[in-house]
Amino acid sequence: MKIDVLSLFPNMFAPMQESIIGKAIDRGSLSFSVTDFRDYTTNKHNNVDDYPFGGGAGMLLMAQPMFDAIEAIKENDDKKSAGHVVLLDPAGKKFDHTDAERLASYDHLTFVCGHYEGYDERIKTLVDEELSLGDYVLTGGELGAMVMIDATVRFLPDVLGNRESATGDSFQDGLLEYPQYTRPADFRGMKVPEVLTSGNHQKIAEWRLKESLKKTYLRRPDLLEGRQFTKEERDLLDDIKTELDEG
Known part of the structure; x- marks a missing residue:
């Protein structure tokens, strides 16, 4: 499986190099990459957010950096695809065990992590589904993405030492x-x-x-x-x- 993540804080994903996921990466069972979509801004201040039209509190992530970052992922993919794109959003479907098993069936996943007040709605035209950890708001999507990735990767062949470990888990x-x-x-x-x-x-x-x-x-x-x-x-x-x- 190939997993891409779009985030403003790539260093937050250091734990992905440890434990079972780290071993899966070392064995070549999993390819994992984090893209800082701030690198794709075109304004001179490298801003990724702006005030919402119509007023309101907080800042929204702009569409342009995210669109260009997704395009870059596609260009670096053999199939010229970003795979199945998941947006981390508090308003998304609540992630559960069946979602983890379902996501494990994809060859390529891309997780989009937001910050600030929310997203420009046009960003959602890039994604295949929106998922949330629960009925609460985090400061960003990074922690949610790591939880979903960890739960998903456990279903990949040869990731766990014993195939029965995943099939015997709670909720299975x-x-x-x-x-x-x-x-x-x-x-x-x-x-x-x-x-x-x-x-x-x-x-x-x-x-x-x-x-x-x-x-x-x-x-x-x-x-x-x-x-x-x-x-x-x-x-x-x-x-x-x-x-x-x-x-």
Whole structure:
């Protein structure tokens, strides 16, 4: 995958060279580049923002630097494309697990990070979709872009050491992940559930499903709304509710 980012603060993306993403870049599984779109201004003061027509508070990012920066990315691409362009915008769709998996299907992604009060609306003709981390406003799109990139890259082949790491994560099947343990089996009197050391894979799978359902029911019941439950899931959830009522 190739990822481009348009930002006024390229140094903020230094963490992208670390950890799993850094290793993916070193192996050649991922190409990552940040473009400072201030380099594409044409005014003598290198301004990238200006006052909004009609008045109002704050400054807006101008269209010209962004258009020229996107054109430069296209010129440097073998397919003369900026790929799938994502605009970081508080008004965009709230980014989630399914978006990360979907974005991982593209060969080329370009993330556009804004600052100031907002964008000249014409910039949005360059993008394929607008995404947001949540219902709040950050000082810029850089942190949001890094979160989305990190969540997306995990789905690329050979990025994680174990392919099951991504498929077993929370939200992958619409449920939160079950509790997990490692050695020692008894730490300061806190013991690993016996079922996990039993060697009975069927019982382990049932325990994990039940614990996932329980955690989701208690912490994120909204994830269960509209879910098409299997008979096993429905029976386990009924057991969970009965146990909680009795407890």
